[in-house]
Amino acid sequence: MLLKRSLPKIRWQYWLKPWHQVDWLLLCLPIAVSLFGGLMILSTELRHPANDWWWHWLVAGIGSIIALFLARIRYENLVQWHWITYAITNFSLIVVMFAGKSANGAQRWIGIAGFNVQPSEFAKIGMIITLAALLHRCTASKLENIFRALAITAVPWGLVFLQPDLATSLVFAAIFLGMLYWANANPGWLILMVSPIVSAILFSISWPLSEPIVLLKELTFSPLGLFWAGAMGIVGWQTLPWRKFNLGAIGSFGINILGGELGVFAWNHVLREYQKDRLSVFMNPEHDPLGAGYHLIQSRIAIGAGELWGWGLFKGPMTQLNFVPEQHTDFIFSAVGEELGFVGCLVVLFVFCLICFRILRIAQTAKDNFGSLLAIGVLSMIIFQLIVNVGMTVGLAPVAGIPLPWMSYGRSAMLTNFIALGIVESVANFRQRQTYY
Incomplete structure (x- = not known):
């Protein structure tokens, strides 16, 4: 009888063995944020039906599978391929300049099998891998190593800037x-x-x-x-x-x-004119309330209208009547503020802080400098995007096309974030085994 009861436990341990040290909380939190983001996107589309919320969930599901797959592959293998990764990164950015699709004054997308792919999003992962491979051998304590890293970064950075x-x-x-x-x-x-x-x-x-x-x-x-x-x-x-x-x-x-x-x-x-408007109008959006300042003004009104508890899910008047442009992408946080209020915003920010804390913990406990640098690169990417995206919705940062990780609609951005998550989970999964006494 005892043997029969222990069999299911042994079977589960066998199947989970490839992910024996994965940070499951870190994996589950972005999935939960993605599901919540789909709900908020759905809320912005109730009056004008679209399938963006469904695509958001579908890509999040695919991204979760990719993250689990990457978590069971040793991240050390990336060192051997970092120059190839760097070459592919730059090649894709060059291709988009000549064969890419244009929108809003920028040429950023490549059409593949009927889908628009944004190479600059995946280039973030390529740069994290390349810099981690360089800096884990030669730390940044010497100026020559910094100049070397700067020269390597300047090429893809320049190609992205020129898109623009x-x-x-x-x-x-x-x-x-x-x-x-x-x-x-x-x-x-x-x-x-x-x-x-x-x-x-x-x-x-x-x-x-x-x-x-x-x-x-x-x-x-x-x-x-x-x-x-x-x-x-x-x-x-x-x-x-x-x-x-x-x-x-x-x-x-x-x-x-x-x-x-x-x-x-x-x-x-x-x-370009739209870039100058985005950089300067946040200081005085009322100067052009129907033009460059419109996004920011409407976003602040929507967040302020939510007050403490919000209007309720699917009940925000500005969200439902589409007063905030691009609300399902860059301004998704304004929908959270209107429908779930100040409390809802705090909960979302707390979840992001918890995600960042778990990544930082993995960086601190990684078994080598390469793994630690990979985790810090991903952490820097997420923190910067979080601060700028939330900041621009409340008027503390210029309006920029930076999505909120795992919440804003964007298939390339979603896959990039889950690939980054999978690499961090690989660093966690292949740490030194913890011994308890």
Whole structure:
């Protein structure tokens, strides 16, 4: 009798053996978020029936199977294939520039078997694998290793930026900085790497207390930009090894001035009008309430209308009447705020925080640097997308085409997130066995 009772347990242990150390909570939470996201997408489509919610669930199911499959494959094998992965990543981004489909002023999709595939989404995974393979051998504690990683990242980043896809290129930057920090880069160096972008913003956008100083016809200086460049000169002097003749300070100051001027040039001659509107209108959306500021204004109204508990699922008036454009994709969080209120938003954010905490725990307990860096790359990607997406719905960040992981509708993004999850689960699955005494 005892033998018969133990057989089912032994059978289950046999089938689950390939996933003996998988973090099941981490696997189940994104699946739950995906199911919930499908419900919210359905809510946005009740008055104009569509099948996006069904596709959302279907792709999530396929992604879950892929994640389970990847979790049982040793992640160390990715090291041997990282240059091939890098080549495929760049090749796909080049193909989309010549044979891709255009929408909203950008050329980002390739038609495959009747489906639109967005290579820039999968390129995130390619970059995480490539950077992890580089940094696990040579940490970022030396400048030459950082420059090598920067050169490798610059190629796909540039190809994505030229599509143009400014939002995804920012995700690349977040992944790059997060992985460098985890690979022991000096925090001052990371600040210096970001500083030219800050200079470009300070030089390009008119600020109330920063009237530009015009020296030549095409050369202007912002007082705030000059102050920032001076501060970065001090950081460079303190952190860079080139202290002879103060080269670190002079170089940091000069690069920030150059970055500011390039920012002005890009603002006037490179960026499309819709990109400039997205970057600037969040500071004053009422300036163009029926144009560039419309999305943000409607999103804030919808979230505010939800108050504490919300109107109830499928009952939000702005969601049901389609007042918020693109609500099933980039602005799905506004539907949560209107129909489930402040409490619903907190629950969603808590679940995401729990997902991030589990990934961080896996990064800390990985058996080698490669696995740890893979997990941190995925964590950086998710955190950045979460902050920017939620921030833009409430007016704390510019409106960018960055989806909310596992919730926004987008088949390429959904598969990318589950592939990333499967890689992280592989890192967890092939950790050193835990021994209990």
